[in-house]
Every structure is written in structure tokens, then in C-alpha cells.
Amino acid sequence: MSFKIAIIGAGSVGFTKKLFTDILCVPEFKDIEFALTDVSEHNLGMIKAILDRIVEANKLPTKVTATTNRREALEGARYIISCVRVGGLEAYADDIRIPLKYGIDQCVGDTICAGGILYGQRNIPVILDFCRDIREVADTNAKFLNYANPMAMNTWAAIEYGKVDTVGLCHGVQHGAEQIAEVLGAKSPRELDYVCSGINHQTWFIGLRLNGRQIGKDELVAAFEAHPVYSKQEKLRIDVLKRFGVYSTESNGHLSEYLPWYRKRPDEITRWIDMSDWIHGETGGYLRYSTETRNWFETEYPQFLEAASKPIDPAKRSNEHASRILEALETNRVYRGHFNVKNDGVITNLPQDAIIESPGFVDRFGINMAAGITLPEACAATCMASINVQRMSVHAAISGDIDLLKLAVLHDPLVGAVSTPEEVWQMVDEMVVAQAQWLPQYADAIPAAKERLSKSKVKTREWAGAARRSVRSIEELRAEKAALKQAG
Template identity: 90%
Template sequence: MSFKIAIIGAGSVGFTKKLFTDLLCVPEFRDIEVALTDISQHNLEMIKAILDRVVEANGLPTKVTATTDRRKALEGARYIISCVRVGGLEAYADDIRIPLKYGIDQCVGDTICAGGILYGQRNIPVILDFCKDIREVAAPGAKFLNYANPMAMNTWAAIEYGKVDTVGLCHGVQHGAEQIAEVLGAKSVSELDYICSGINHQTWFIDLRLNGRKIGKEELVTAFEAHPVFSQQEKLRIDVLKRFGVYSTESNGHLSEYLPWYRKRPEEIARWIDMSDWIHGETGGYLRHSTETRNWFETEYPQFLESASQPIDPAKRSNEHASHILEALETNRVYRGHFNVKNNGVITNLPSDAIIESPGFVERFGINMVSGVTLPEACAATCISSINVQRMSVHAAISGDIDLLKLAVLHDPLVGAVATPEEVWQMVDEMVVAQASWLPQYAHAVPAAKERLSKSKVQTRDWAGAARRNVRSIEELRAEKAALKKAV
């Protein structure tokens, strides 16, 4: 087979390499072209060198190109994969820093909450530019695979306003299943069958079977509480499991941001999080992790390049959906996964216009969702709260209506549990002003926002958060990796 795949935001080097090697695990894909595009020429040069080394080491005819000209990369592409982070770590730092001044403590801040909503405002105009290019220069009927967060907002905008065949992809379901398999003592996750449904980062394991035997709430609670690691790292998720009756896909720290109950008071945060790793609830944990990862890659690049010389092992193909979807579409080998698409009645008790994450099957004729799923009422209620925020956020990003943006932030569950309306109004003004260079749709609103900020009497605080850690140096990271290697 010979067709073209374009990867936008290919400068996300580690993830791009994973997607690329996954694709080359499909024997029929040896002759494809992979076109890389990014706004950073430096990152493009690094990732192209790595992928060229993979191709050379494995004796493949695969073609790899790289360009900062996005339209050139998209020309004739049958599939387009987006891994972009608009604003990079500079804007992301403001997504965490500014809300902290108003008492809003986020672990990740990339889905909803104050940071996720502003992230969506930066991303959506760019997503629509991608869609315009796809319609104009990509292959007819090209499929857009979005990996970028905020997943639901980006996918909503691409489908509703970009008018492109789009599916959103995430690995939260797979990671949750791996945890459940481990606590239940399964030898492999393949022993576990499940139906997982909801919205991205709030997806719920509503039916679980281990080797055909149905697993109920009490057995799952007992298994998690008995696990020596997860019982400490996932305290919040276990509490939600006890109260809701089903397990959530999302990590302890991430899940805490979507609910109004666990992060609203500083003294409560420490009770529910675990500091053994960033993902379990640390303040700004993902920002620290991303910063350290970038610094490590820049410093240790020669090692990354050298490791690209290893043979591709199909047995180590990852569980990221992209390569499996393309394989199913191109070869008709059926693939079952969990996909982010417009609801249209698939989940009976969520709004029709929402972007859901739910099971589907892929074959040559496309992605076919399993319809008629009904969530437990508490899960549906929690999802609907987020969906309402997502809908307003998408509409605000499209229209550039700063008042609607403020209403979206006000209705966010965690923001509403912490901040007053006056604080929300000022916080949004401050975030829009700070991120103006990435928010063209709000250019008309920036002067008035600056004027309001100059006269505001709303008090803020200089607060690092309830559980903040400093970014580690390369030397600290190197010492930690050496200690772990020695322990093994």
C-alpha cells in the first residue's frame, strides 16, 4: 500500500516516534509516506533524523519528509494526525500560574477547569485552520485523527465547524484497564473484557468481566484497597468508585480537576493526592513533567538518536489507537477501541451534540460506534456538567465572545467551588491579556480587559499551590534514573 500520512505538531518528538514505529509494525504500510510538520524547524530536524534512522536501520522503503509549510505537508494526505500544543509551555505555565492567584489548584489543566478552557481557546482557531487546509489540499475524504487536548473541545470544533471527518483519540481507557487487570490478578489485560463509556477523561468502566466472570463494585473496591501501590496513589479514584459504583479511567490527579469536591480547599487536597509521581495530584504536575521531559530530550538527544537504530519489534507495538485504526480501514482487519465522536444518540442519557468517548469497531467502511449505551445516573450527571462547560467554551472560541468565555469558566465545577463571580471575571481578563498573542479572536476585547484590570479591587494571592514541586535539573534527573537502574 502507498498513501500519505501527515503529522501536525510532529515536534512532539517522543510521541511522534511512537506513532511512526506503530505504523511500521503493519506489514502493508512499508511503502507509506509520512509528512512531518511543525512550527519549530529545530524540532522537525530532530524528529526527522530519528525517523530516518528508524527507516534505515530496518531497511524500509518508507518515505519521511519534514516541512514548516503545513499545507505542503497536507497535500494529498489520506490521514492527518494532530499532536499540537498551541502556545507551548509558555502559555501552559499561565494556565497553571494565574488560576492559582485565585485559589484554583490544578494538577494538569488541559481538559476543562480554567487552564483547560483557555487551552481550548488557543487551540480551536488553529484546529479550524487545519480543517480548512484539509478540505482544500488533502486527499478527498481525508480523516483527521486528533490527539491534542482539550480533546472534546478540539474534536467538537473540528466536526461542527471544521466540517472534516474527525475522530479524537486518547489512551486513558487502556491505562485504566491495565490497572484493573493488575489489581484483579490477571496475567494479562487480554483476560479483561469491558465496556467503558462517557466523555474524554471522564469515561467509566460500566461493565467489567475477567475471563468471562462479571466483576462487581465490592470486589473491585476490595482489590484496589489491597493493592500496595494503587491504594495510596489512587485514593480519590477509589473514593469515587465507592460512591458512584464504577471506576473512572482518569488518573487520581486529573479526575480531581473535573469534580467540585476534592480540590476546593487547600487542606483537603493533601488528603486525596499522592506525591510519588506528578499524575496523582501534584499542583502543576504535568507542567513540571513536560518541562523536565523537554529539557531531558534536548540534553540527551544523541542517546535518543542512537536508540532509533534498533529493529522494530511488532510485539512491542503500543496500544495507541492510530495505527490500529489505519490498519483496520486499509486492510479490513477489524479493530475494537474507544473513540471520541459526536454522540448522536450513542449514549442515551448524554446530549446529542456532545463529544463522547465510547466503544466502536473499525473496518474498511469506517468507525462504527456501539449505540444504546446508558450511563449510571451519577456518571451522566458529572459528564453533563463538563459537557455544558465544553459547549460554551467552543462557542466562545468560535465567536470571540469574552463574556461567554467568562460564563463558561464560571460554570466549571472546580472553579465554581472555589472562586466568586468577581474573581472569575478578573481571572479571565488576566488570562486573556497574558495569552493575547495566541488568542486572535479576542484581540478586540484585550484593551477593555486591560482597562478593567487597572481598576480592579479584587484581591489575589501569591500562592504556589497546595502541593507544588520545583522542576528538577538534568543532573537530578540523571541521578534518579541511575538509582532506578541500579535498583532493578
């Protein structure tokens, strides 16, 4: 087989390498072309050198090109994969820093909440540019695979306004299933059969069978509470399981910021989170992790390049969906996964226009979703709150309507639990002004926002959050890695 895959945001070096090696685990794909594109020529050079080394070490005919010219990369591509972060860590820092001034403590801030909504405002105009280029220069039947957050908003914009065949992909479901299999004592995650449905990052395990035996709420609660690690790291998730009756796919930290109950007061935050790793609820945890990872990769790049000389091992193929979707579409080997698509009746008690995440099967006829799923009422209600925020956020990003943007932020569950309308209005003005360079649709609204800020009497505070950690230096990271290696 010979076709072209374009990766937008290929400067996300580690993730691009994972997707690349996954795809080359499919024997029929050795003759394909990868076209890498990114706004950073420096990062493109780094990833191309790594992928070239992999191709050389495995004696493959695979072609790898790299360019900052996106249309050139997309020309003739059958598949387009996006893993972009518009504004990079600079804009992301404001997604965390500014809401903290108004008492909003986020762990990640990339899906909804104040940070996720502004992230969507930056991404959606760029997503629509991608879609225009795909329609104009890519293969006629091109498929757009979006990995970028905010997943639901980006996918919603690409389908509804970009008019491109799009599927959103995430790995939260797989990770949640691995946890459940472990606490239930399974020898392999393959022993667990599950139905997971909802919206991205708020997906629910509504059906569980271990080796054919149905698993109920009480057994699952007992298994998690007995686990020596998860009982401490996933306290909030376990509490939601007890109250809702089903387990959420999303990590303790992520889930905490999508709900109005657990991060509304500093003392409540420290009660429900765990500081053993950022993903369990640390304030701005993913920002710290991302900053450290970037610095570490820059410093340790020669070691990463050397590691690329090892043979590809198909047994180590990751559980990311992309390579398996491509394999199913191209070879007709059927793949079952969980995909982000427009609802259109798949989940009976969520809106038709919403982007849902639910089970589907892939073969040469495309992605075929399992329709007619009904969520438990509490799960549907929680999803609905986020869907309404996502819908307003997408419409605001398309229209550049700053008043609609403020209403979207106001209706966010955590923001609404913490902040007053006056605080929300000022916070959004402050965030839009700070991120103006990435928000072209709000250009006409920014002068008035600046004027309002100059006259505002809403009080703010400089607050690091309830559970903030400092970014570690390369030396600290190296010492910690060495200590762990010695201990292991």
C-alpha cells in the same frame, strides 16, 4: 499499499516516534509516506533524523519528509494526525500560574477547569485552520485523527465548524483497564473484557468481565484497597468508585480537577493526592513533568538517536489507537477501541451534540459506534457538567465572545467550588491579556480587559499551590535515573 500520513505538531518528538513505529508494525504499510510539520524547525530536524535512522536501520522504503509549510505537508494526505500544543509551555505555565492566584489548584489543566478552557481558546482557531487546509488540499476522503487536548473541545470544533471527518483519540481507557486487570490478578489485560463510556477523561467502566466472569463494585473496591501501590496512589479514584459504583478511566490527579469536591481546599488536596508521581495530583504536575522531559530530551538527544538504530519489534507495538484504526480501514482487519465522536444517540442520556468517548469497531466501512448505551445517573450528571462547559467554551472560541468565555469558566465544577463571580471575571481578563498573542479572536476585547484590570479591586495572592514541586535540573534527573538503575 501507498498513501500519505501528515503529522501536525510532529515536533512532539517522543509521541511522533511512537506513532511512526506503531504504524510501521503493519506489514502492508512499509511503502507509505510520512509528512511531518511543526512550527519549530529545530524540533522537526530532530524528529526527522530519528525517523530516518529507523527507516535506514530496518531497510524500509518508507518516505519521510519534514516542512514548516503545513499545506505542503497536508497536500494529498489520506490521514492527518494532530498532536499540537498551541502556545507551548509558555502559555501552559500561565494556565497553571494565574488560576493559582485565585485559589484554583490544578494538577494538569488541559481538559476543562480554567487552564483547559483557555487551552481550548488557543487551540480551536488553529484547529479550524487545519480543517480548512484539509478540505482544500488533502485527499478528498481524508480522516483527521486528533490527539491534542482539550480532546472534546478540539474534536467538537473540527466536526461542527471545521466540517472534516474527525475522530478524537486518547489512551486513558487502555491505562485504566490495565490497572483493573492488575488488581484483579489477571495474567494479561486481554483477560479483561470491558465496556467503557462517557466523555474524554470522564469515561466509566460500566461493564467488567474477567475471563467471562462479571466483576461487581464490591469486588473491585476490595481489589484496589488491597493493592499495595494503587491503594495509596488512587485514593480519590477509589472514593469515587465507592460512591458512584463504577471506576473512572482517569488518573487520580486528572479526575480530582474535573470534580468540585476534592481540590476545593488545600487541606483536602493533600488528603486525596499522592506525591510519588505527578499524575496522582501534584499541583501543576504535568507542567513540571513536561518541562523536565523537554530539557532531558534536548540534553540526551544523541542517546535517543542511537536507540533509533534498533529493529522495529511488532511485539512492542503500543496500545495507541492510531495505527490500529489505519490498519482496520486499509486492510479490513477489524479493530475494537474507544473513540471520541459526536454522540448522535450513542449514549442515550447525554446530549446529541456532545463529543463522547465510547466503544466502536473499525473496518473498511469506517468507525462504527456501539449505540444505545446508558450511563449510571451519577456518571451522566458529572459528564453533563463538563459538557455544558465544553459547549460554551467552543462557542466562545468560535465567536470571540469574552462574556461567554467567562460564563464557561464560571460554570466549571472546580472553579465554581473555589472562586466567586468577581474573581472569575478578573481571572479570565488576566489570562486573556497574558495570552493575547495566541488568541486572535479576542483581539477586540483585550483593550477593555486591560482597562478593567487596571481598575480592579479583587484581591489575589501569590500561591504555589497545596502540593507544588520545583522543576528538577538535568543533573538531578540524571542522578535520580542512575540511582534507580543501581537499585534495580
